[in-house]
Amino acid sequence: MNPKLDTVDHVAIAVQDIQPAIDWYRSNFQCELLYQDATWALLRFANIKLALVSPSQHPPHLGFFRPDAAVFGALTGHRDGTKSVYINDPAGNLVEILQSE
């Protein structure tokens, strides 16, 4: 870990069916299931979290921590206590900027 570089909190990838995807990742990799419901799941790996998302409910994206997240736009609070804003990179990829502590 290089403290001078920013951290990627999570990657959210699209899966049509949540449960088979959870089962596959858990059977093939050492990871922890942090959360699941019918529309998405969250897995913890050693260095990052992987979200498996139903794309009709939750768009795939990358989530970055920044100490100055509000510079990117108005922050929205989430139920887990985090605050973030969603923007697009120049290629149209969705990027979430999370306020770091």
Next chain:
Amino acid sequence: MNPKLDTVDHVAIAVQDIQPAIDWYRSNFQCELLYQDATWALLRFANIKLALVSPSQHPPHLGFFRPDAAVFGALTGHRDGTKSVYINDPAGNLVEILQSE
């Protein structure tokens, strides 16, 4: 870092134009440019590498380290010394399994 969990080495996302994407990520985040050519670039963040790939040349994917990568299929050596195999998750997402040291 939890040593019992597997590590995600890199995430490769699609960008149509490499240079504007590099410029955007470097201007918005603390990251290091490790490599670039006309078809892809590699950025280092604190905990993971982010590849920006021209999807017609390099498919978007997630790259995981595993001590038993060969279990997933025949490994191919790359110019940087790594060995890996590409497979699909049940949702069709491309996953690269890299042999860990």
